[in-house]
Amino acid sequence: MPELPLRFRARVRHEPDRSYAVLVEGPEGEVLVGVTGSLREVGTVAREGAARLFGVPTERIAEDHLDVVIPQPPYGRDGQWVRIVSAGESAAPDDAVDVGMAGQAHWFGHEGAWFVTVAGSGTAVHPSEHLDFAPALTEGEIAELRRYLDRSAQSPS
Known part of the structure; x- marks a missing residue:
C-alpha cells in the first residue's frame, strides 16, 4: 500500500458537455477518478477517487487535506x-x-x-x-x- 501524502491534490478539467472531469494525483501520477455534472459533487468525487488510488477508506482522506483546483472554463470569459x-x-x-x-x-x-x-x-x-x-x-x-x-x-x- 502506498504511503499517504500529507496533502492530496486534485484538479478539474471542464468537459464540452459542461461536466467536470476530476483528476487526482496518485502514486502513479495524475489519474481521472470520475466525472460529475455538479460543482457541488467535485469534492466528493475527488475524496472517493483519492481513497481508491491509495487503497484506504474515504474517511482517511480529510477534506481539509484535499486541494482541488478548478480553472476558469474555456467557454466563459470575465464580463x-x-x-x-x-x-x-x-x-x-x-x-x-x-x-x-x-x-x-x-x-x-x-x-x-x-x-x-x-x-x-x-x-x-x-x-x-x-x-x-x-x-x-x-x-x-x-x-x-x-x-x-x-x-x-x-x-x-
Missing part, C-alpha cells in the same frame, strides 16, 4: 453576458428567482464558480452548469443590465 438557466437541486424560492434572467458573469476562482450580476437583484455565485454562456439577449435586457451596472459602479456621494 460576458450569460443567462441563468437553473437553480440546481435547490428548492429555496430565493435561488429560483433569477432563473431565466440575463446577467454579467465574472470568474470567482476560489469557488470555482461565477459571480453573476442581475439587474434588480444584485450579485450571486453560480456554478457553470447553471449558466448559458451563449444567450440570445434582447436589446432591452442589454440596456437594463448596462444601466444597472453603470449605477452600481458609481461611487456613493
